Each structure stands twice: as C-alpha cells, then as structure tokens.
Amino acid sequence: MTEPTSRYPQNAAQTGMKLVIILGLVSLFADMTYESARSISGPFMALLGASATVVGIVAGAGELLGYGLRYFSGRWADQSHRYWLLTGLGYAVNLLAIPLMALAGRWEIAAGLLVLERIGKAIRTPARDAILSHATQSMGRGWGFGLHRAMDQTGAMLGPLLMSGILAYRGNYHAAFAVLLVPALLALGALALGPVFYPKPQDLEVKLVRANVQGQTRTFWLYLAGAALLAAGYVDFPLMAFHFKKVGVANDMWIPVFYAAAMGAEAVFAPAIGKWFDRRGMTALIIISLLAAGFAPLVFLGDSNLIWAGMALWGLGLAAQESAMKAAIADMAPPERRGEAYGVFNMGYGLAWFAGSALMGLLYDHALGSLIAFSVGSQLLAIPFLLWVRHRMKTRA
Numbered sequence: 001m002t003e004p005t006s007r008y009p010q011n012a013a014q015t016g017m018k019l020v021i022i023l024g025l026v027s028l029f030a031d032m033t034y035e036s037a038r039s040i041s042g043p044f045m046a047l048l049g050a051s052a053t054v055v056g057i058v059a060g061a062g063e064l065l066g067y068g069l070r071y072f073s074g075r076w077a078d079q080s081h082r083y084w085l086l087t088g089l090g091y092a093v094n095l096l097a098i099p100l101m102a103l104a105g106r107w108e109i110a111a112g113l114l115v116l117e118r119i120g121k122a123i124r125t126p127a128r129d130a131i132l133s134h135a136t137q138s139m140g141r142g143w144g145f146g147l148h149r150a151m152d153q154t155g156a157m158l159g160p161l162l163m164s165g166i167l168a169y170r171g172n173y174h175a176a177f178a179v180l181l182v183p184a185l186l187a188l189g190a191l192a193l194g195p196v197f198y199p200k201p202q203d204l205e206v207k208l209v210r211a212n213v214q215g216q217t218r219t220f221w222l223y224l225a226g227a228a229l230l231a232a233g234y235v236d237f238p239l240m241a242f243h244f245k246k247v248g249v250a251n252d253m254w255i256p257v258f259y260a261a262a263m264g265a266e267a268v269f270a271p272a273i274g275k276w277f278d279r280r281g282m283t284a285l286i287i288i289s290l291l292a293a294g295f296a297p298l299v300f301l302g303d304s305n306l307i308w309a310g311m312a313l314w315g316l317g318l319a320a321q322e323s324a325m326k327a328a329i330a331d332m333a334p335p336e337r338r339g340e341a342y343g344v345f346n347m348g349y350g351l352a353w354f355a356g357s358a359l360m361g362l363l364y365d366h367a368l369g370s371l372i373a374f375s376v377g378s379q380l381l382a383i384p385f386l387l388w389v390r391h392r393m394k395t396r397a
Helices: 013-047 052-068 070-082 082-098 099-103 107-137 141-169 174-179 181-197 220-233 235-245 255-280 282-292 295-301 304-322 326-331 333-364 368-396
Strands: none
Touching: 013 052, 013 082, 013 099, 013 107, 013 141, 013 174, 013 181, 052 070, 052 107, 052 333, 070 082, 070 107, 070 333, 082 107, 082 181, 082 304, 099 107, 099 174, 107 141, 107 326, 107 333, 141 174, 141 255, 141 295, 141 304, 141 326, 174 181, 174 220, 220 235, 220 304, 220 333, 220 368, 235 295, 255 282, 255 326, 282 304, 282 326, 282 368, 295 304, 295 368, 304 326, 326 333, 333 368
16 A cells, blocks of 8 residues: 555644644743753853853853754754654753753863753754754744744743742752753653654655755855854854943843843744745845844943843844744755755854854954944845845746
8 A cells, every 4th residue: 555645634734833833842941941051051160160261161162062063963864864863862962961960069060061961952953943844834934933933932031030030039059950850851741742743744845845966055055155144243142241241231130131131022023024034035034134233233332222222133133043044944955955954054054153253252352343343244244145045046936
C-alpha cells in the first residue's frame, strides 16, 4: 500500500498553528529559564570570585560556540531527519544546565554550565527553526514565526522580573537558580507533545520544492550578507546598561526595566511584523530595518524619555530579525536543506553580532560618536543587500 503524502489533516494551516503554539509554549518557558540566568549570571559569577575579564571571556566563548556549532547541527538535522531528537537533546542541555547553577560553589563550575547552556542552544536552534518553517507554510510563515517570537519574548520579559522578585525577597542567588528548574521542566514537558502529535513535521509542507543539491542559492548568500551587517550594527543590551549606569541616566532598579520593556515591545511587534511580511515580503523587512537603525542615537545621546523611544526601536528591530527575517529563509531553501540553511544563517548572523559587539565596546571607550556612527552605518549598509534580494525574489516569482 502506498503511503500518503501527508498523515495530517487537510487543513494544514490549523494543524500548523497547533504545532506553532506547542513550540511557542516551549520557548516561553525556556526563555523564562535561560534569560533569567543571563540577567543574574554576571553578579553571581562575581560573587563566586570571578573577575570582570573572566565574565567577559565566558560570555564571549559561550556565544562563539553557540553560534559556530549551528552549521554542524543544521547539517546533522538535514542528513538524519531527526529534527525532534536534536531539538529535544538541545533543549535538555540548554535548560538543565541552568538550575544546576544552584549547586555551583566555584566560578569555574558556573562558567562551564553557562557555556554548556549555549552549546545546547546551538544544537537545537536549526532543527527547531526547520520544524517551524514546515509548520508555518500554510498559515503564513511571517505570522507563524512572529507568533512564536511573541510567546518566546513573553518568557524573556517575565523571567528577569521573576529573578528580581526572588532576589528582593530572598537575596540568594542559589535559591533563584534553583527555582528555574520549574520553567525548565515545563518547557521540556511541552516539547514532549511535539513528536507525539507531529512525528514528521516535514509532512506539513504541502508544496515541496526540488532540493538544490549544489548548495544554497546566491539569493541566500546575499541575504546573509545583509543580515550580518544588521547584526554587526546592533548594540548588545549589556553595553547599553553599562552606559546607563556610567552616565547616571537611570538607577540600578530601572535598568532591568528598560530591558523588560524592550522584550515586551518585541513580543507585541513580532506578530504584526510577521503578518505584514506575509503581505509585503522583503519590503516590510526593509522599512522596519530603516526605522530601527535610529535606536543608537536615542539610547546613547538622549535623556530618559528618549531612551524609552530608543529601546522601543531596538525591540522593533529585534522583532523583525527574529520573525520576518527567519521566515524569509524558508522561501530561499528547499525543505531538504532547511536545517543547513538555518544553521548557516544563525552561525553567520551570530558571529557578525559578536564581532560588531566587540568592536563597539572598543569604540565606546574611545569615542561615543564613533560607536553611534558604526551602528547606524552598518545597519544602513544592509539595505542595498535587502533590496537586491527583494529584486531577485520578485524576478524569480
């Protein structure tokens, strides 16, 4: 008997929506776990005796490994077709490393767990994004990725606020990390539903495209170049927080609130941007990238009122990069190479972000104006690449 082309209901949009919601719940609880840890790991490492140099090296090494390994995990996902296995393995490592921080009595142990958490994220991200690309084809990829990002960032906003409350009540970092076992287990529990109901998420692709066995397309590489320029010019929040503290524009209590507000703005913007992307394609991403490029002058030169506006633009740009930008990749790579495409994209994007962040840290110490010029200029340089990609996609269509 011939196996049917799809084991799922004909209403693929509704089926895909259910899978997106499952993955959204996973991301919500996962972000509550590791974004909480990111918000307090620096002071915790210092408490254990680590220097500022050590904290910076650990964070940088974790990000380099976390992005550099994504190419290999993406290739592995495509070759093995074990998308759920890689996603589950990555989330388990990613999440369980965090509550184990509660047992760390030395900074070396805490550092190892923080790096392990980033490695877990590298393992699961390309496979997870490939699953999302399959689930969102019929419902609209921009809308699907945007909805997922909104749920993701809701957790990213709630987690640091939870840590703030626990530290205010208990004043104990070990207790705060121990509490994070709860959202970690909730995320893994939600993830377990995925392979039960959707063992082959690629079956949700109702219109398969012939695989490009020669590699990724020229359009994809142009797109990656534009995305890398955007990433290089995007300032990390820790550097902005450092600036807020240095110039006294906000006291310690308000600095996490700026970050939480940006995460909240991203959660609100992402679904709307995704819907707009489904209607207008690359035009939507280009317009938002132009708007978001103005965040640096507002954040670094403005008073507290302008900083709120700058953080809103920063969140707007992140929302586009994590929803519409990832959704577009699915139209540039065939299903058989989707994991590799996301792996390559995430690796290139992340390495560009790391390099840009390191350079802007140096520029901040020498001339604030040069940091702002680099941030804005790098993002504006990305626009011609995105316009070129838009032209090629319209020509192909």
